[in-house]
Amino acid sequence: MNAVSRGKADERRLGWYLCAPAALVMLLVTGWPIIYSVLLSLQRYDLRFPDKRSWIGFANYGTVLTSGFWWNSVWVTVLITVVSVVIELVLGMAIAIVMYRTIWGRGFVRTVVLIPYGIVTVAAAYGWFYAWTPGTGWLANLLPSGNAPLTEHWPAIFIIIIAEIWKTTPFMALLLMAGLALVPEDTLSAASMDGATAWQRFRLVTVPLMKPAIVSALLFRMLDAFRIFDNIYILTNGANNTSSVSIIAYHNLIGGLNLGIGSTMSVLIFIIVALIAFVFVKGLGASAPGGTR
């Protein structure tokens, strides 16, 4: 009895020791900056005028929340997130089924699909940028001449969404493929014998059984899409009202050197992301990929 509980205490202590370095790094590198950025957000702090630094309460929040640029970037981010994630879900499901079911070349198809997943976003974004640059680009040349899609609001948003979808659908497809593997073949063939068509089998058997995988893939991609930065930075750098929240916060920091406003935006973005995660976890019972329940 005594030996058992001592063994347990040892196991506990070993568990804590082994987790301590990782937990410390993660908490220090994210926890302290978050607290610090809340503090910065309550100050007037512009690096161009460091003498004027002072505590100003929630004035920065007032400034940001009444700014048309901020709300436009929120709207652009939400639009890009929702449209790209919905399309990725459909396209990702199709690709997942192909990777899972195709009768030849399965390994090759999976290998090729991993390339967009792994490619550096900036590299891919330059590919899209030049493809849509008039004169240089093979896609721009398909348009009537005189069109420069990246310099107009809606065409630019459209191209940003395409770039985002192309790059991240494979990841969605991989997560969904893991869900497909959960559907027992017996159930599918039983449904088939009962006369269910392929579409009915998919809708009534496969989708309900892989719902956890779908919800966690959606949550993960939503939060990932909401952070969109690289693609927009390369494609438009926020011109013509195509800034996402990450882009506008970046410009306030690096371009504007305004730590107060930049931090306020950081805190607001963090709150929005936390809200999305909360809604998913509470409302849909999501657990992110890798989560154990």
Next chain:
Amino acid sequence: MGRNVRWSIINVVVILYALIPVVWIASLSFKDPSSITDGSFIPNKWTWSNYSGIFKNDDFVRGLINSIGIGVISTVIAILIGMMAAYAVARLEFPGKNLVLGVSLLISMFPQISLVTPLFQIERSLGLFDTWLGLIIPYITFALPLTIFTLSNFFREIPWDLEKAAKMDGATSAQAFRMVIAPLATPGVVTTAILAFIVCWNDFLFSISLTSTTRARTAPATISFFTGSSQFEDPTGSIAAAAVVITIPIVLFVLFFQRRIVSGLTSGAVKG
């Protein structure tokens, strides 16, 4: 239409989807400066000059060295401390285990931009701004969640009883680890290291925000500074060639480790 033909067509569609944008950027990188604005999908005049040009550019070479160095160091450290945590999560019972997983989960979804503003200021006051360490620290942090999840899933699948069996057959603990457990764990560790390296290699936001010179700026950020610089009258070919160069490691990983990368990425998702 036979099943074979139908699946062949579907396969080709998926392959074209994945490859056309990659082939386009590669094609652009092989175009001669005189034909770079002709807009054709396949180069009309081929050249290697874009590649020889970027490797003569000190900034780009420096960026590559930074990318490789920072990426490798971050990956090694993340794997070391992530492996300890993953072992504990997979093998031991202790209170706070779910907290470790929960924190990792939060960080994997954390908006990086929310860290950039405070880190910019903190690193400037600590003298870490524009240094390798200044990038290694956030890279480790964002590689850790993936490392812990993926490795603990791999560790759960190792038949640990073999260790006991080896000891009963007379092996010492060290021998049992070296000859039984280490070989079983290596594939999972290698896979996780590749995934963690891809995370670091891909970063752009931290690299442009937390550096101001070529001292620590990684390759993706360096490329974004090619625009309009005096060395390059028209940066298109150089940017395309540089984009291809930083894509090559990814293509190699994917070619050699496809099966493992897929199992690493999907192992966690299955449990839903």
